[in-house]
Amino acid sequence: MTGQDDGGGIRDRAGTLAVLMIAPAIAYIVAMIGVPLLLAINYSLSDATTGDPVHHYAGLVNYRSALADPVFRLALKNTFVFALVSQSIVIVLSRVLASALSMPFRGKWAVRFLIMLPWTAPIALGAIGWLWMYDSIYSPFDWLYRRAGLLGKPGDPFGPMTNIYWLGRPTLAMASVVIVHVWRLLPLATVIQLAGLSAIPGEILEAAEIDGARGWRKAAWITIPLTLPIIGIAFLFGIIFTFTDMTIVYILTRGGPVNATQVLATWTFFKGIEGGDLAQGAAISLFMVPVLAGIAALLLRMARRAEVT
Amino acid sequence: MPRSESSGLTRREFIKVAGVGALAAGVAPELLFVRHGAAASRELKILVWSHFVPRFDKEWYDGYAAGWGRANGVAVTVDHINLAEIPARTASEIAAGGGHDLIEWISPPSQFEPAVHDLTDVVRDAEKRFGKMHPLCSRSSFNPNTKKFYAFCPGWTIDPGNYRKSLWEKAGKPGGPVTWEDLVVYGGKIKREQGIQLGIGLSQELDSNMAGRALLWSFDSAIQDARENVVLDNPKTIEAVSYMARLFKESMVPEVFSWTAVSNNQALIAGRATYILNSISAYRSAQKEVPEIARDIYFTPALKGPRGTGWNSEHVIYEYVVPKYSRNLDIAKKFLLDLVANYDQAMYHSELYNSPAFFDAPIPKGDRGYKAVPGAKRLRDLHNAWFGDDPFALPGEATGKLAVLKDAERWSTNMGHPGPANPAEGEIFSTFVIPNMLASAAQGMRPDEAVKQAATQARAIFAKWRGKRLVGGRT
Numbered sequence: 001m002t003g004q005d006d007g008g009g010i011r012d013r014a015g016t017l018a019v020l021m022i023a024p025a026i027a028y029i030v031a032m033i034g035v036p037l038l039l040a041i042n043y044s045l046s047d048a049t050t051g052d053p054v055h056h057y058a059g060l061v062n063y064r065s066a067l068a069d070p071v072f073r074l075a076l077k078n079t080f081v082f083a084l085v086s087q088s089i090v091i092v093l094s095r096v097l098a099s100a101l102s103m104p105f106r107g108k109w110a111v112r113f114l115i116m117l118p119w120t121a122p123i124a125l126g127a128i129g130w131l132w133m134y135d136s137i138y139s140p141f142d143w144l145y146r147r148a149g150l151l152g153k154p155g156d157p158f159g160p161m162t163n164i165y166w167l168g169r170p171t172l173a174m175a176s177v178v179i180v181h182v183w184r185l186l187p188l189a190t191v192i193q194l195a196g197l198s199a200i201p202g203e204i205l206e207a208a209e210i211d212g213a214r215g216w217r218k219a220a221w222i223t224i225p226l227t228l229p230i231i232g233i234a235f236l237f238g239i240i241f242t243f244t245d246m247t248i249v250y251i252l253t254r255g256g257p258v259n260a261t262q263v264l265a266t267w268t269f270f271k272g273i274e275g276g277d278l279a280q281g282a283a284i285s286l287f288m289v290p291v292l293a294g295i296a297a298l299l300l301r302m303a304r305r306a307e308v309t
Numbered sequence: 310m311p312r313s314e315s316s317g318l319t320r321r322e323f324i325k326v327a328g329v330g331a332l333a334a335g336v337a338p339e340l341l342f343v344r345h346g347a348a349a350s351r352e353l354k355i356l357v358w359s360h361f362v363p364r365f366d367k368e369w370y371d372g373y374a375a376g377w378g379r380a381n382g383v384a385v386t387v388d389h390i391n392l393a394e395i396p397a398r399t400a401s402e403i404a405a406g407g408g409h410d411l412i413e414w415i416s417p418p419s420q421f422e423p424a425v426h427d428l429t430d431v432v433r434d435a436e437k438r439f440g441k442m443h444p445l446c447s448r449s450s451f452n453p454n455t456k457k458f459y460a461f462c463p464g465w466t467i468d469p470g471n472y473r474k475s476l477w478e479k480a481g482k483p484g485g486p487v488t489w490e491d492l493v494v495y496g497g498k499i500k501r502e503q504g505i506q507l508g509i510g511l512s513q514e515l516d517s518n519m520a521g522r523a524l525l526w527s528f529d530s531a532i533q534d535a536r537e538n539v540v541l542d543n544p545k546t547i548e549a550v551s552y553m554a555r556l557f558k559e560s561m562v563p564e565v566f567s568w569t570a571v572s573n574n575q576a577l578i579a580g581r582a583t584y585i586l587n588s589i590s591a592y593r594s595a596q597k598e599v600p601e602i603a604r605d606i607y608f609t610p611a612l613k614g615p616r617g618t619g620w621n622s623e624h625v626i627y628e629y630v631v632p633k634y635s636r637n638l639d640i641a642k643k644f645l646l647d648l649v650a651n652y653d654q655a656m657y658h659s660e661l662y663n664s665p666a667f668f669d670a671p672i673p674k675g676d677r678g679y680k681a682v683p684g685a686k687r688l689r690d691l692h693n694a695w696f697g698d699d700p701f702a703l704p705g706e707a708t709g710k711l712a713v714l715k716d717a718e719r720w721s722t723n724m725g726h727p728g729p730a731n732p733a734e735g736e737i738f739s740t741f742v743i744p745n746m747l748a749s750a751a752q753g754m755r756p757d758e759a760v761k762q763a764a765t766q767a768r769a770i771f772a773k774w775r776g777k778r779l780v781g782g783r784t
Binding site for chain 2: 047049050051052053054065068069070071136137138161163165166167168169170173253254255256257258259270271273274275276277278280
């Protein structure tokens with residue numbers, strides 16, 4: 001088929017057909033992303049509240065208020081810390097897992113299935129499960145430590161109290177949130193890295209081995225450089241996921257203790273919806289847009305490079 | 310905005326709901342799916358929280374609403390929702406311009422005043438029939454600046470102290486704490502000698518907010534004064550914050566920084582709390598799950614501060630709003646008045662969790678679904694009789710344990726005390742300014758610095774809502 005108009009129907013005109021095929025996707029993006037984004041910009045420049053249908057133009061006052069608010073600044077910092085720390089850990093662990101899974105061994109499919117489970121479970125359910133694991137009274141981690149003689153008596157390495165209080169101490173609460181982010185995103189990153197490893201031509205690896213490259217040398221000089229674009233994609237994808245997620249923080253800590261785990265997504269919700277200040281909530285949420293847009297652009301560029309290589 | 314019976318969302322409504330939905334979708338995707346069918350001529354759609362006492366919904370409220378609908382020729386629908394989802398759901402429905410005719414909140418919904426009907430006439434009718442609404446209820450639903458009742462309050466919940474008698478007996482205080490200082494002295498002694506801590510939340514959640522306010526009020530301070538001026542940064546607040554730092558050090562453990570709405574129940578039932586500040590729901594749960602702990606739980610009224618003042622917050626304030634989009638305002642008003650007329654059943658089926666806003670409302674005649682109380686003519690009589698002789702006490706358990714709650718309305722007050730509830734107080738509540746102020750000091754920040762930070766946040770929030778003309782005061 002040449003695609004030229006030979007008097008056939010619309011199905012035979014390639015250009016028209018392409019437009020028709022892509023139109024639903026464009027309509028979806030405009031309705032679900034474009035319109036809400038424009039509305040959020042509109043709200044952020046107004047005095048809108050959840051309870052007042054009428055709102056007026058207010059200029060940049062909501063952005064100035066957000067920047068003057070110490071909780072916002074802390075949430076901004078936490079958002080970056082959570083995203084960068086958790087995704088750095090994810091990339092290292094997923095690399096190890098992907099390397100292990102690329103080797104032949106018995107029960108590989110079962111292991112792959114188990115690794116994918118956290119990704120397939122609804123995040124709210126997973127987070128509630130972790131909330132129980134970190135419970136102040138019934139934490140199974142604490143129970144194990146007590147049984148192992150590490151916790152609960154004077155002189156024990158984890159302290160004399162009966163529990164560790166994972167979510168009650170600022171640093172531990174942050175670490176707990178990072179752990180859940182890692183648990184959540186590790187399967188996806190592993191699959192992405194596994195796909196990258198499988199794409200390396202076998203003859204390159206064989207040539208490296210003939211030249212004496214083994215283990216770390218092979219990873220450092222062959223597999224990591226060749227899969228760098230795909231590692232970048234996994235990293236940036238994870239950053240976007242972590243940056244925009246509020247479920248884990250909302251369920252585990254609600255941003256506490258004393259805002260130590262507050263992130264922009266939760267602060268947007270507390271200010272804009274729970275507190276009723278829709279305009280301020282919109283302004284806070286929009287602070288994420290330039291960063292996310294930049295990451296998305298980078299992601300697309302890397303994806304194209306990965307495709308070419 | 311006029312709308313035909315068959316139409317869906319107007320363009321303007323769609324834009325509003327999409328905007329709110331864009332913010333809310335992260336935590337509650339279902340918010341986007343607003344019920345928006347065309348209204349029948351006689352129907353009433355009610356959205357209420359899932360009550361902490363499950364039998365209240367199953368055995369009474371749903372059946373009562375359905376029966377009321379049959380008696381009045383109205384198709385009544387009752388939808389239950391988790392309490393945490395009420396603000397987002399209400400915002401979504403109001404933005405959409407469609408949804409439930411009656412929405413029940415469990416805190417003052419003052420920020421929605423521009424979008425809901427003025428219910429002043431219902432309150433006046435109710436007061437004619439049932440006597441005066443209790444002031445803590447009216448201050449939670451009336452805006453003195455606009456002179457509007459933005460909500461109707463049929464009841465509330467008491468927030469007493471719950472303590473383990475056997476632990477306090479061993480410490481030499483068998484009647485439990487009377488003052489906040491007792492929590493440091495005897496609570497600290499119990500923690501040191503018996504290894505059990507106090508449980509007063511210092512976290513980003515509901516109960517911690519109430520406890521923090523009770524402490525401030527009992528130390529003769531507050532966020533605002535009676536005229537809605539911010540007065541938080543004063544020496545008495547610093548005194549209260551310093552006290553909390555001392556209380557944490559002596560009597561508590563870091564679990565209070567991650568306190569949640571279920572922590573009170575969980576800690577008390579696990580035998581890991583010597584004192585909590587909560588409604589009687591924790592005790593009722595213990596009766597069902599760990600009766601030996603329940604038998605050991607007793608109650609205190611508001612603890613007294615250094616100058617003898619003692620206030621606790623209401624634990625729940627039931628507030629019904631009728632959004633302006635509702636075309637069933639008259640039906641909703643009748644439902645609310647009849648709900649007050651039948652509030653004896655709400656009290657009983659909530660296992661005394663609900664207290665009435667109209668104590669002088671008469672008890673209807675006939676079989677009311679509970680054992681009649683001899684001589685009881687008004688809700689006040691039932692309130693006193695049931696708290697004096699608890700009909701839900703376990704076999705062999707003391708039946709007068711709740712007697713200290715008889716005069717709870719004298720030591721209970723509203724969010725915003727000594728002024729009215731308002732959107733600024735609501736936002737301060739929702740963004741956890743007070744529990745974080747107390748927790749910061751407990752974690753080592755200088756009390757005056759913690760108060761200064763909180764007061765700065767409070768002032769900014771008040772100034773913003775004054776601009777919307779929903780809050781009075783000047784500073």
